Each structure stands twice: as C-alpha cells, then as structure tokens.
Amino acid sequence: MMEFKKKVSEMISLWIGEEVAVEWRIDIKGVMTGWCRLQEGTLILPAAEAVACLEGRLSMITAYLSEQAKLKGVREISFHFDLNGTTLTLSIELPLEGARIPSLTHIFRNADWNEREFMELYDIQVVGHPDPRRLFLDKSIDPAAFERLIPYSTFSNGANSKALWEKVMAQNNHTGKEIP
Amino acid sequence: MSTSVIKLGPHQLALEEPMYFRVEVDGEIVVGLDVLAGYVHRGMEHLVMKRNFYQNITLLERLCSLCSNSHPSTFCTAVEEVAGIRIPARAEYLRAIADEIKRISSHLFNCAIIAHIIGQTALFKTVMEIREIMQDTKESIYGNRMDLAANCIGGVRYDLTPESAAYLGKQMERMKGPLDELYRTYATDQAIRTRTEGLGILSKPDAVNYAVVGPVARASGIVYDVRKKNPYGAYDRLRFEVATEQGGDVRARAMVRLREAREAVSLIEQCLADMPPGAIYADTLPEIPAGETIAKSEAPRGELIYYLKTDGTDMPVRLKWRVPSYMNWDALQVMLKGHSVADIPLIVNSIDPCISCTDR
Amino acid sequence: MEALPENDPIPPVRLYRINAGSCNGCDVELATTASVARFDVERWGCRYSESPADADIVLITGPLTVRVRDKVLRLYGEVSEPKVTVAVGVCPISGGVFRDSYAVVGPIDRYLPVDINVPGCPPHPRALGAGIAKAATLWRERCGYTQPSPELASPGNYDGDAVAPTGLRGKMRFNAAACVGCRMCEHVCAGGAIRFDETDTGLHFTLWHNSCAFCGLCSHYCPTKALSVTDEWQMSHLQEDKYRLVEQGVVSFVPCTDCGSILLPVAPELLRVAYRETSREIERLKTLCPECRQKQSIGGIRR
Ligand code: SF4
Ligand code: SF4
Numbered sequence: 001m002m003e004f005k006k007k008v009s010e011m012i013s014l015w016i017g018e019e020v021a022v023e024w025r026i027d028i029k030g031v032m033t034g035w036c037r038l039q040e041g042t043l044i045l046p047a048a049e050a051v052a053c054l055e056g057r058l059s060m061i062t063a064y065l066s067e068q069a070k071l072k073g074v075r076e077i078s079f080h081f082d083l084n085g086t087t088l089t090l091s092i093e094l095p096l097e098g099a100r101i102p103s104l105t106h107i108f109r110n111a112d113w114n115e116r117e118f119m120e121l122y123d124i125q126v127v128g129h130p131d132p133r134r135l136f137l138d139k140s141i142d143p144a145a146f147e148r149l150i151p152y153s154t155f156s157n158g159a160n161s162k163a164l165w166e167k168v169m170a171q172n173n174h175t176g177k178e179i180p
Numbered sequence: 181m182s183t184s185v186i187k188l189g190p191h192q193l194a195l196e197e198p199m200y201f202r203v204e205v206d207g208e209i210v211v212g213l214d215v216l217a218g219y220v221h222r223g224m225e226h227l228v229m230k231r232n233f234y235q236n237i238t239l240l241e242r243l244c245s246l247c248s249n250s251h252p253s254t255f256c257t258a259v260e261e262v263a264g265i266r267i268p269a270r271a272e273y274l275r276a277i278a279d280e281i282k283r284i285s286s287h288l289f290n291c292a293i294i295a296h297i298i299g300q301t302a303l304f305k306t307v308m309e310i311r312e313i314m315q316d317t318k319e320s321i322y323g324n325r326m327d328l329a330a331n332c333i334g335g336v337r338y339d340l341t342p343e344s345a346a347y348l349g350k351q352m353e354r355m356k357g358p359l360d361e362l363y364r365t366y367a368t369d370q371a372i373r374t375r376t377e378g379l380g381i382l383s384k385p386d387a388v389n390y391a392v393v394g395p396v397a398r399a400s401g402i403v404y405d406v407r408k409k410n411p412y413g414a415y416d417r418l419r420f421e422v423a424t425e426q427g428g429d430v431r432a433r434a435m436v437r438l439r440e441a442r443e444a445v446s447l448i449e450q451c452l453a454d455m456p457p458g459a460i461y462a463d464t465l466p467e468i469p470a471g472e473t474i475a476k477s478e479a480p481r482g483e484l485i486y487y488l489k490t491d492g493t494d495m496p497v498r499l500k501w502r503v504p505s506y507m508n509w510d511a512l513q514v515m516l517k518g519h520s521v522a523d524i525p526l527i528v529n530s531i532d533p534c535i536s537c538t539d540r
Numbered sequence: 541m542e543a544l545p546e547n548d549p550i551p552p553v554r555l556y557r558i559n560a561g562s563c564n565g566c567d568v569e570l571a572t573t574a575s576v577a578r579f580d581v582e583r584w585g586c587r588y589s590e591s592p593a594d595a596d597i598v599l600i601t602g603p604l605t606v607r608v609r610d611k612v613l614r615l616y617g618e619v620s621e622p623k624v625t626v627a628v629g630v631c632p633i634s635g636g637v638f639r640d641s642y643a644v645v646g647p648i649d650r651y652l653p654v655d656i657n658v659p660g661c662p663p664h665p666r667a668l669g670a671g672i673a674k675a676a677t678l679w680r681e682r683c684g685y686t687q688p689s690p691e692l693a694s695p696g697n698y699d700g701d702a703v704a705p706t707g708l709r710g711k712m713r714f715n716a717a718a719c720v721g722c723r724m725c726e727h728v729c730a731g732g733a734i735r736f737d738e739t740d741t742g743l744h745f746t747l748w749h750n751s752c753a754f755c756g757l758c759s760h761y762c763p764t765k766a767l768s769v770t771d772e773w774q775m776s777h778l779q780e781d782k783y784r785l786v787e788q789g790v791v792s793f794v795p796c797t798d799c800g801s802i803l804l805p806v807a808p809e810l811l812r813v814a815y816r817e818t819s820r821e822i823e824r825l826k827t828l829c830p831e832c833r834q835k836q837s838i839g840g841i842r843r
Contacts (some may be wrong), residue, residue, distance in 0.1 A: 027261065028266065029411050030411075030416075041579075045190070059483075059502065060485050062274050062498065062499065062500040065491065066497045066498070068491070076409035080474065080487060082207065082483075084409065084760075087410075087474045087476065089487075108391070109391065109510065110390065110507060113506065113509075114502075121225075134218075135217060135218065136607075137221065137467065137643075138221075141606060146225075149377065160734055161640065162355050163750075164634060164639075164783075166733060167783045168746065168748050168786060172784065172788060173788060191590065196567045196568065196571065197557050197559055197564055197567065198611065218607045219605060219607050219611070220605060220608070221561075221562045221606075221642070221643050222603065222638045222644055223642050224641070224643050225640075227641050229717045232731065234727065234757065234761065235728060236730070237755075238729075238753055238755040238757055239730045241755070242565070242638075242753065243563060244563055245564050245565030245568055245662065246564060246568065248563075248565070289568065296549060304575065308571075308572065308575040308576050309576060309577070312572075312576055315572075319664075319707065319708060320707050322709075323707050323708055323709030324664075324708070324709050324754070326568065326662050327565065327571065327661065329756055330759070332757075337756075363731060424613035512662060513594050534564070536561075537563065
C-alpha cells in the first residue's frame with residue numbers, strides 16, 4: 001500500500017513538474033481514497049495524463065460553488081478517478097468570473113458528457129471540447145442553471161407549491177387563515 | 181458514402197422512458213449515433229441542495245425505481261462517513277438484502293424486455309410472472325413493490341422478524357428453480373441465440389476505452405464489481421463470484437445479469453444466516469459536521485458513485501452522483517456500428533439503460 | 541336456432557401511455573398491467589394501444605419536465621375525442637417530490653384537462669387497475685354506451701380484489717391526541733405534503749395525500765407515532781376531488797391550569813416515551829405551561 005501511494009504521488013508530481021501531496025484516508029472497510037488539491041486549474045491536464053499512465057479511469061467530475069469559496073472569489077471542480085478500486089479526487093480552484101479549463105476528452109473519452117454537463121450548470125468554459133452542446137437542459141432554461149436559477153427557482157417554486165396549498169386549504173376545514 | 185439521418189424515439193427503441201436517438205444510416209446500416217438526453221431531467225442535483233438530509237433520502241429513492249434502493253443507501257453511507265457514524269452490523273446485512281432483492285427484480289425486468297423485443301411473448305410473460313415473486317416479497321417486507329423505504333441515516337428502518345426472515349428464505353427458495361431455468365433458456369434456446377449471439381459486440385479494449393461499468397463491462401471480460409473492489413456494508417463478509425463473460429455481445433450481457441440474479445439469491449441467504457441480532461440504526465438525529473466524502477456501490481447497472489460536501493448545516497453544499505448508465509451510453513456507438521436499424525432496440529436494451537438515472 | 545344478442549359487443553377500451561419524465565416507477569408498474577395475469581387490464585375490458593391515434597384513455601406518468609412538455613402535449617393532442625385522461629402517481633397530480641425544480645413545469649392539469657387521479661408513488665397495480673376501470677366507465681358514459689361491460693356490472697368490482705395486499709405502505713393517518721407539535725414530520729417530508737397552521741385554538745395539521753410519496757419517513761421520525769402508515773391503497777378519485785384528499789387534525793391549545801396562559805398539551809404518548817409509565821404527578825404537569833411546570837418541580841423560577 002505504501003508503494004501504491006508513493007507511485008501515485010510520484011507520477012502526478014512528475015507530470016505536473018512539482019511536488020504534490022496526496023492525503024490518503026482509509027475507511028473502516030479498508031477502502032482507500034486519495035485527496036489532492038492542485039495549485040492551478042490548468043494543472044488538471046498533466047495530472048490527468050498521470051492518472052492515465054497509472055491506468056486509472058475517470059469516474060466523475062463535480063463542479064461546485066460553495067458560499068465559503070465564493071467569499072474567496074473562487075469556484076471549485078473535483079475530478080474523481082478510479083485506480084482499480086481506490087478513488088483519487090483531484091481538486092482545482094478557478095476564478096468566479098471567466099473560468100476556463102482544458103478539456104480532458106482526448107485523455108478520457110468519457111470526460112465528454114461530464115464536461116458538457118458542468119458547462120450548462122455552471123459558468124465554466126471548457127477549452128477544446130469537441131462538441132460543447134447542451135446535454136440535459138432544455139433551450140428555454142438559462143445557461144449556468146445552478147448559478148442563476150437558484151434565486152429564480154425559489155421564487156417560482158414557492159409559487160407553485162403555494163398555489164396548490166391554497167386550493168387544498170380553501171376546500172378543507174382548517175383554513176389556517178384565522179390569525180388576524 | 182450517402183448517409184441519411186433517422187430519429188428514433190422511445191416507442192421505436194422499446195424503452196419505457198423518453199430518450200431520443202439521431203442515427204446516421206447508410207441504407208439500413210448504422211454508421212453513427214447521437215444520443216439526445218434530458219427529457220427526464222428533473223433538476224435533482226439542484227433539488228437536493230434545497231432539501232435537508234432526511235428529505236433527500238426519499239427524494240433520491242425517486243431518482244429511478246429500478247435501482248431505487250442503491251441511491252438512498254449510498255447517500256446514507258456518505259452522510260454516515262462524514263458524520264463518523266458506524267452503523268450496526270445488523271443494518272449492514274439488512275441494506276445488503278434490500279440491494280440484492282432490487283438487483284434480482286431489475287435484472288429480470290431487463291431479461292423480460294429482451295424477450296419482448298425478440299418477439300417471444302410467452303417468455304416475456306413468464307419472466308414477468310417470475311419477477312412477481314420478487315414484487316410480492318418487496319411488498320410484504322417493505323410495503324411497496326418498487327420503493328423499499330429501507331434506509332435512514334445511521335442504518336435501516338425495517339427489521340426482519342423470525343417470521344418475515346423465514347418468509348424471505350422461502351421466497352428465495354422459490355426463485356431458484358425458475359432462475360436456473362431462465363439461465364438455461366437464455367443460454368441454449370436456439371431462437372434467442374440466433375438473435376443475441378455476436379450482436380452488438382463491445383471488445384475488452386473498447387470496454388476499457390469507453391470506461392463502461394457493471395454487467396456491460398463484465399460481459400466484455402472486465403472483472404470489476406464494486407462489492408469486491410471497494411467493499412461496503414456487509415459485502416466484506418459475503419461470499420460471491422463476480423459474474424464475467426468474454427463474448428461482449430447482447431447474449432453475454434444477458435448471461436451476466438441472469439448469473440448475478442442467481443448469485444443474489446445466495447447473497448440474501450447468506451445474510452439471513454449470518455445476520456447478527458441487535459439494533460438496526462445508530463443515533464436517530466446525528467449532527468452532520470462539515471466535510472467531504474466519496475461513497476460507492478454496485479447498483480444493478482454497475483458502479484454508482486456519490487460525492488458529498490457538507491458545511492455543518494442539515495443541507496448538502498453539494499451532492500453529486502454518477503449513475504452507471506451515464507457511462508454506458510457512449511459505448512452504443514461501438515455496439516451499433518455496422519448493424520441494421522432493426523437490431524437497434526435489442527442492442528440498446530442490452531445495456532439496460534436507465535434514462536431517469538441518466539437525466540436526473 | 542336462437543337469434544344472436546341484439547346488442548353489439550362493447551369494443552375494448554384502448555389505453556395509451558405517456559411518460560412525462562417519471563422515475564419509471566409508475567411505468568414499470570403499468571407494464572405489469574399488460575403482462576401479469578392477475579393485474580391484466582383485460583378484466584376491465586381494456587387493452588393497450590401502441591399509437592395515440594388508436595386510443596380512448598390516456599395514462600400520464602411523471603411530473604412533466606420542461607423538455608418533454610411539447611412532446612407530451614403533441615401526443616396527447618393526437619388522441620381522438622372523446623378521451624379520458626388519467627394522472628398516474630402523485631408526480632403528474634402535484635409534482636410529487638420534484639415539485640420545486642426549475643426543470644419541472646407540472647402539475648399536468650396546468651396544460652390539459654385531467655379526469656381521474658391515481659395517487660401513489662408508485663401506486664399498486666391494483667390501484668392502477670381501479671383507476672383504469674373508473675376511466676373506462678367514464679369513457680363508455682361519454683360515448684353513450686348504456687350497457688356496462690360484464691366485469692364492471694357490479695360496482696364492487698371497481699376496486700379489484702377486496703383484500704389489501706399485506707403490509708402495504710398506504711395512506712398516512714394522523715392522531716392529533718398523540719401529536720406533540722414538534723413538526724419533525726414536516727421537516728423530513730420530501731413531498732412537501734405536510735403543513736401546520738397555528739391559530740388561537742390550536743395547531744392545525746394537514747397532510748395532502750396527492751403530494752405524499754408514501755415513504756413513511758414522517759412516521760419513522762415521529763417521536764410519539766402520531767403519524768402512522770395504513771394499508772389503505774384505494775385512493776383513485778375524480779379530478780374534482782383532487783384537493784379534498786387530505787388528512788387533518790387539530791391539536792387544541794389548553795390554558796395552563798395555574799396561570800391560564802395558552803399551551804400545547806403534552807401528549808400521553810410523549811410521557812410514555814419519556815417516562816415509560818405515567819404517574820399522577822406527571823399527568824398533572826401535562827396541563828401546566830413550561831414556567832409553571834418549572835415552578836412546580838423546582839419550587840421557583842430560576843433566574
Ligand atoms: S409518482 Fe413516484 S413512482 Fe411515479 S413516477 Fe413519480 S416519483 Fe416515480
Ligand atoms: S409518507 Fe410522510 S414523509 Fe413521506 S411523503 Fe408522505 S407525508 Fe411526507
């Protein structure tokens with residue numbers, strides 16, 4: 001296991017040209033996960049090459065925007081790879097505005113849908129994606145749905161639920177409107 | 181080459197769910213494919229950020245009814261990992277039972293559809309009737325034929341009494357004969373073999389390249405099963421073979437599923453035999469601290485992965501998951517190429533695609 | 541030779557299914573009503589049709605997503621009049637657990653007229669059968685057929701076999717006497733099916749079954765089991781009753797027996813949970829406001 005851990009950090013360090021530290025966690029079943037934050041967004045490209053050399057596979061890509069990160073003026077993306085049962089998560093930070101990242105599609109084919117998906121949900125541009133069309137979102141939905149739609153949907157949905165409940169309460173005994 | 185493009189919808193594809201294909205054909209032969217998704221996109225990854233952890237248990241169970249138990253159980257595992265909760269041993273077995281019951285039903289549904297597409301109506305009905313034994317079992321133990329409501333944070337919310345355990349054991353006994361018989365039929369029946377053998381081949385190198393998972397990967401010779409590679413819950417104590425085939429065709433994928441259904445019966449029996457007595461859930465209302473984690477499981481269609489990020493409140497900052505079907509669509513490019521348009525439904529259904537899972 | 545009956549035999553009623561973005565639970569269960577003998581819609585004089593143009597009854601599942609909307613409406617339009625429309629599962633009826641999403645535009649009755657609702661998540665095949673039987677009757681009425689088909693002759697048959705399947709997770713029941721007003725049920729409910737309204741008389745509880753996913757989580761987390769799961773599965777109803785399908789109850793406020801201020805009485809179920817047995821001493825504390833209770837038990841208000 002020591003050897004495996006060493007191999008992984010050495011390979012990534014070699015490809016990105018600087019020392020990286022991977023934090024390893026082991027759960028009660030002995031399943032290992034690795035966590036590593038890269039210093040710069042563009043480093044994901046050489047890091048992905050390193051994972052490919054380790055015969056890893058891309059499992060999933062998670063883009064997210066936490067309040068905490070927003071305060072720092074950044075957004076994050078985590079790339080989850082599978083190394084024969086061990087999940088390695090490489091995270092990067094990108095600016096809130098004008099975030100751009102290189103496509104991994106030429107290294108991992110299945111990056112295609114993952115990238116198309118976070119492009120439509122967040123304000124992130126993928127450079128070099130072969131087919132950057134929308135994937136799941138209807139044309140009528142605003143781009144970067146998760147960033148722009150949150151306030152809008154709270155408003156619209158509240159309205160939907162509220163209208164239904166008004167009808168329910170109007171047709172049944174307890175109107176709940178007795179408070180002056 | 182003079183090619184044209186045809187558009188196929190759920191009816192032509194023999195799918196229960198709306199998914200559309202733009203297929204490039206040269207005469208009757210498929211040369212290219214574009215999958216048009218999103219018709220079942222319900223914005224679920226957005227919804228889960230607006231709901232608390234408890235609500236998300238039920239919401240996630242409605243992601244897809246065919247693998248409905250895999251989602252809440254994997255999500256709960258992620259929450260438990262962040263909160264440092266160790267669930268009782270009994271709960272681990274009860275989760276495994278729920279997952280394996282769902283696996284059998286799911287695999288049988290796919291086998292039924294395959295028979296339906298081939299035009300074997302009698303076999304289709306037979307498989308659906310066999311599946312009813314599982315449906316009755318789910319209903320009697322969990323109260324619903326599709327959504328089991330088995331999980332809660334910290335464990336499970338159902339228990340097996342000696343009587344219900346005996347009932348489950350009896351139902352599993354009832355499944356053995358029919359499952360063996362089905363395996364034989366799908367393996368040897370001449371009409372089925374003619375239609376499925378050599379059809380929609382995905383070679384092992386292609387399977388690796390397209391990063392497919394689950395029965396699709398195992399039918400192409402990739403020995404990968406999360407229950408073995410990444411044990412969770414009770415699986416580190418359960419004995420089973422990873423079902424693998426080398427053919428990489430429609431037939432091999434059906435064979436993998438039927439073997440897994442048979443193996444699942446044995447897993448449930450092991451659980452019934454080995455399950456210790458005791459509590460079924462840990463703390464009822466745990467604090468969920470800030471943290472991040474990964475949880476994985478082997479859903480009926482393959483590797484399921486959840487990423488959870490929390491900030492100490494009772495709603496996730498981010499909950500992201502990738503379903504097995506998501507990985508397998510792309511490989512249809514390889515499987516369909518060179519086959520006739522008439523074979524599209526059979527090949528598509530051989531990856532047992534789930535659209536509600538894919539679109540979320 | 542005897543003459544053949546005068547009446548033409550009633551033609552089978554043709555069903556067409558439309559998936560409006562469901563989790564597929566309702567669809568997979570509908571599939572059993574075409575393939576499993578004991579649930580087969582044939583017994584209601586129905587059969588499935590592959591084309592909307594050859595259909596009389598439309599069965600719609602799913603919450604209606606933005607992207608599928610136009611396709612659903614187009615298919616719906618292709619079904620010739622007169623037709624009967626059935627909303628299958630709570631998704632099309634109320635949006636179900638997906639109601640708050642940006643990608644969902646239902647409930648379906650915002651876009652087309654619904655005749656019958658079949659709540660459930662997913663509904664049991666028997667419940668589907670009952671809803672389909674109702675729809676078939678309605679359709680025959682609309683077409684002016686006077687004679688009921690043999691299977692439908694006795695009204696008792698609408699509900700399929702009378703026996704409830706064992707252990708089924710059906711309609712939720714509320715027992716106001718056991719409710720302590722902690723609102724945990726409302727908190728855990730994914731369907732947004734539970735609502736509390738506070739008035740001067742008490743705490744009013746409403747559960748709308750058409751928004752309920754029948755998951756039982758509210759009951760699981762209810763400390764006094766004021767909410768319980770029943771095995772009642774027969775809930776299909778006409779559209780006009782859509783908003784009346786509720787479970788309600790009031791937890792009345794009582795005045796504090798000492799100072800008279802208004803309080804929510806402590807349910808005996810809670811006392812049983814907290815103290816196992818209730819003694820007369822504890823019983824008395826039930827109707828005291830928290831301040832007076834404290835006075836009673838520690839002989840004065842702590843400052
Ligand atoms: S009502 Fe429930 S089972 Fe039916 S489609 Fe909606 S979520 Fe799925
Ligand atoms: S059973 Fe209870 S928690 Fe579940 S959806 Fe219905 S009201 Fe809500």
